[in-house]
Amino acid sequence: MRKDAVHNRERLLRAARSLFADRGLDVPLEEIARTAGVSIGTLYNRFPTRQALVDAVFEDRTAVVARLAEEALAADDAWEGFVAFLTGVCELQAADLGYNDVAVRGAAAGESAGGYSLMRRIVARAHASGQLRADVTLEDMAFVTWGIAATVRATFRVAPGAWRRHLALTLDGLRASSAARTGPLPAPPLTPEQTAALMPECG
Amino acid sequence: MRKDAVHNRERLLRAARSLFADRGLDVPLEEIARTAGVSIGTLYNRFPTRQALVDAVFEDRTAVVARLAEEALAADDAWEGFVAFLTGVCELQAADLGYNDVAVRGAAAGESAGGYSLMRRIVARAHASGQLRADVTLEDMAFVTWGIAATVRATFRVAPGAWRRHLALTLDGLRASSAARTGPLPAPPLTPEQTAALMPECG
DNA sequence: AACGAAGGTGAGGCGCCTCTCAGGTTGCGC
DNA sequence: GCGCAACCTGAGAGGCGCCTCACCTTCGTT
Numbered sequence: 001m002r003k004d005a006v007h008n009r010e011r012l013l014r015a016a017r018s019l020f021a022d023r024g025l026d027v028p029l030e031e032i033a034r035t036a037g038v039s040i041g042t043l044y045n046r047f048p049t050r051q052a053l054v055d056a057v058f059e060d061r062t063a064v065v066a067r068l069a070e071e072a073l074a075a076d077d078a079w080e081g082f083v084a085f086l087t088g089v090c091e092l093q094a095a096d097l098g099y100n101d102v103a104v105r106g107a108a109a110g111e112s113a114g115g116y117s118l119m120r121r122i123v124a125r126a127h128a129s130g131q132l133r134a135d136v137t138l139e140d141m142a143f144v145t146w147g148i149a150a151t152v153r154a155t156f157r158v159a160p161g162a163w164r165r166h167l168a169l170t171l172d173g174l175r176a177s178s179a180a181r182t183g184p185l186p187a188p189p190l191t192p193e194q195t196a197a198l199m200p201e202c203g
Numbered sequence: 204m205r206k207d208a209v210h211n212r213e214r215l216l217r218a219a220r221s222l223f224a225d226r227g228l229d230v231p232l233e234e235i236a237r238t239a240g241v242s243i244g245t246l247y248n249r250f251p252t253r254q255a256l257v258d259a260v261f262e263d264r265t266a267v268v269a270r271l272a273e274e275a276l277a278a279d280d281a282w283e284g285f286v287a288f289l290t291g292v293c294e295l296q297a298a299d300l301g302y303n304d305v306a307v308r309g310a311a312a313g314e315s316a317g318g319y320s321l322m323r324r325i326v327a328r329a330h331a332s333g334q335l336r337a338d339v340t341l342e343d344m345a346f347v348t349w350g351i352a353a354t355v356r357a358t359f360r361v362a363p364g365a366w367r368r369h370l371a372l373t374l375d376g377l378r379a380s381s382a383a384r385t386g387p388l389p390a391p392p393l394t395p396e397q398t399a400a401l402m403p404e405c406g
Numbered sequence: 407a408a409c410g411a412a413g414g415t416g417a418g419g420c421g422c423c424t425c426t427c428a429g430g431t432t433g434c435g436c
Numbered sequence: 437g438c439g440c441a442a443c444c445t446g447a448g449a450g451g452c453g454c455c456t457c458a459c460c461t462t463c464g465t466t
Contacts, residue, residue: 197361242414
C-alpha cells in the first residue's frame with residue numbers, strides 16, 4: 001500500500017473514531033470523509049463497506065476486552081473479578097456511543113471467540129466460588145450488555161453516570177444470594193446457537 | 204368531522220397499529236397510507252405529524268397501564284403486585300415492537316402523570332412491606348423498562364420469551380434481600396427532573 | 407338539486423445518504 | 437526523469453422518505 005494511502009486510512013480512522021464516539025454508528029460517511037479532509041471516493045477506496053470501517057475502528061477493542069478478562073481471572077476474589085470485568089466492558093460502552101451500538105447490534109461484551117472463551121472461564125470461576133447464582137449462564141451476560149447499553153443511550157446526556165446504578169442493581173440480581181426465589185427462572189437461557197445467531201462474532 | 208374522514212382515520216390507525224407492532228416505529232408513512240388503502244395526502248390530513256399518529260395509535264395503552272397498576276395495588280401481596288405490574292408492562296412491550304420503541308424513546312412504563320402516580324404507590328407499598336430494597340426508587344423503574352426493551356429488540360425473532368428470564372433476574376436484583384452488598388449503590392437515582400427531561404410525559 | 411365546505415389525491419419538490427466512475431494526480435520502482 | 441500502477445477526486449445518478457399543494461370529489465346542509 002502506498003504511503004499516502006496509509007496516511008489517508010489513518011486520517012479516516014481518526015475521524016470515524018471521534019464521530020462514532022460522539023454520535024453513534026449512524027454518522028454519514030460523507031461527514032467522516034470531510035472531517036478526515038479526504039474525499040468520499042477515498043473513503044470508499046479504503047473501506048469498501050461501512051462495516052469494514054466499523055470493524056477497523058473497533059478492532060482494538062477486542063484486545064482491550066481480552067485484557068479486562070485476563071485481569072478478572074487474575075483477581076483474588078472470583079466475584080470481584082466478575083464484577084470488574086462487566087464494569088470494564090460497560091465503561092467502554094459508556095465512553096463511546098459507537099461501541100455502545102456495536103455492543104447492541106452484534107458482538108456484545110466478548111466479541112471474538114477468544115474473548116468469549118475467557119468470559120466462560122470468568123463465569124465458571126464465579127460459579128465455583130459460590131458467589132454467582134447457579135442458574136445463570138454465560139449467555140445471560142448478553143442481558144447485562146443490552147440493558148446497560150440501553151440505559152447509556154437513554155441517559156448519557158442528562159445523567160452520564162446513571163448506568164453504574166443500573167449495573168449495580170443488575171449485578172446484585174446475579175449474586176447467589178438473590179436466587180432465593182420460588183421456583184426456577186421463567187425461561188431457559190439462550191442456547192449457544194441462539195447466541196451465535198444474535199452475535200455471530202462470538203463463535 | 205365528516206363520515207368518510209372518520210372512516211379513513213380508522214383505517215389509518217388500523218394499518219399503523221399493525222405495521223408498528225411488527226416493525227417498530229420507523230415504518231415509512233407512505234407504507235402506512237398504502238396499507239390503509241388511502242393516499243399519503245389523506246394521512247397528512249388526519250395526522251399532521253408522525254408523532255400525532257403515534258400518539259393516536261398508542262393512546263389506549265395509557266388506560267391499559269393504569270388498569271395494570273390498579274390491579275397491582277389490589278394484589279394481596281405488595282411484592283407480587285409489583286412484579287405483576289412490571290411483568291404486564293413488559294408483556295405489552297414484547298407484544299408490540301412499536302410500543303417497545305415508545306417505551307424507549309419517551310414515556311417508559313408509566314406514561315402520563317396518572318399512571319406515574321399509581322406507579323409511585325406501587326413502589327411505596329412494596330417498600331412498606333419490606334420486600335423491595337429500600338435504596339431503589341420509582342425512577343429506577345426506567346432501568347427495567349429500558350433493559351427489557353433492549354432484550355426484546357435483540358431476541359424477539361430468535362427467542363421470543365427470553366425477556367422473561369432477563370426480567371426475572373432484574374426483579375431478583377430489586378428484592379430487599381439482594382441489597383446485601385457492601386456500601387450504597389454507586390450512583391444516585393435519577394432525579395425527578397432528570398426523569399422528566401428523559402420522559403416528558405411522566406409529569 | 408344545488409352549493410359550499412370538508413376531504414381526498416398523487417405527482418413532484420426537497421433533503422439526505424449511498425455508491426460509482428471517468429478523469430486527473432502522485433508515489434515509487436527502474 | 438520515465439512511466440505505470442496505485443491513488444484521489446467530486447460531480448452526479450439513484451434510492452428513499454418527508455411533506456406540500458393545486459386540483460378534483462364527496463358529504464351534508466338548505
